[in-house]
Amino acid sequence: MTSPSSSRPGLWRWALVIAPVLLVLLIIAYVAGWLSPHRLTPDRFINQFQTNGGVHPGLRRNHAKGVCVAGYFQGNDQASVLSRAALFADVRTPVVGRFSLPGPNPLTPDGSTPVRAMALRFALANGQQWRTAMLNAPVFSVNTPQAFYQNLVAHAPDAHTGKPDKAKIAAFNAAHPEMAPFMAWAKATVPSASFATQNYGGLDAFYVTNARGQRHAVRWRFVPQAKATDPTGKPDANALDADLMQRLANGPLRWQLVFTVAQAGDPTAQAATAWPADRKQITAGTLVLTRASGQAEGPCRDINYDPTILPDGMSLTDDPLPPARSAAYADSFRRRTAEEAHLPGYPAAKETH
């Protein structure tokens, strides 16, 4: 260091200038996943949905077929022992929701699957929100994002036949015994001709914290008050929307929100496994849906039903699915809004659907 600055700098000095820059570049590349082509990223998740179901610009990459609903949630203060979230007091909270079918195809016939979904966004008076996206199944199909992704890959259309390879699906199912409860339900369930009669569960486990700071693990379900008058035959391709409009024309539709409280040892990270049936249940209030509208113009179109958006008094557990859903939904939302905005590099969304 004693050499005068006018002398030619040694190579090692240049190395000390360049090496830190390259090191930071390398760290950036690692963190961004550029060095790990097999890392499961939101991008790869959504690409797989597109591989399986095609690109439908402007629409959600999963649960593409749906309808908007709106109404309110009337809390009854009984769940305040569980959670200090403001909506569980004796108050009315506005709700914008969405009923949907699973899968990336917006033209899925209603009779092709027994799965129906209900997503809700509660806008609390204090500015906080609760968003949840639920299924009418008793449990989720798998426990982990990796298994969910592999299931998508197993269902990808074969390059030659254009249809999923049954051998791959069978191999996936055999390797995932956790699927058994969901598969048993799916096999035994006749596709419903009404969204209104279905019992929707959050399936994932979340923590709720009350005003005294006490925390419990819970799951929740929205239990329908509408009578199940399901016919035994398969519903028509678009029977669900027609049924919803007709029922709402006759009056609001109601569900009771029921929390199931875990006991010590109940798994919080296994959404494919039901908790024992004798767990304590608390009814938190009533969801009242009063109107519906098409998803192209309805208020649910621009909502990402990210299940990790929770009010104060609710939080994530070690369940690995909600963070994965949050990450994947965000990428789906990024893509479909870019398509709607006609950003360069994205297929343009159709004006109506």
Added chain:
Amino acid sequence: MRHSDRSTFHPLARLLHWLMAAAIIAMLLIGLGMVASVSARHDWLLAIHKPLGIAILLLAITRLVVRRRHPPPPLPADLPRLQAWAAHASHWLLYALMLAMPLIGWAMLSAGGYPVTLGAGLQLPAIAPTNTTLFAVLRAAHSVLAYALALTFLAHMGAALYHGLIRRDGVLASMIGVRRKTSASN
């Protein structure tokens, strides 16, 4: 705070600089990491990303105020004009990006209809109307400008090391806080 030495940055400016250096590189890595992850990491990185972004915004504003009261030491007189121009341009680009990125992130969440939560029940108001076209543009801008910030950061770091190790002209020393020897050494 007295600071009569004109060859180094004011101690407060140096403190802010190194705090922000750590915060910004952490922020870039957190941002890149969280959008490339589907594990629990996605959620805890996001939980850090938002309050840290607001902290960077506040620090950047503070820094501009400090800079106004305590102007930085001049660049070496013998610095080639192109390099001097690049130095000034990259600094103002860094300032612009460190102010713009948090504001774009905040506006983007507002436009997307998301509640802007900082944790611990702290919530910021929306600074943009709920509008998906606006969201799409801001979301794309947040990504593009993040890469621009990363590149500017790397250029800044490379230039600082070039000044410190190749030119040895006291520019790096002025931010580390080492007093420049008398101009006789030039």
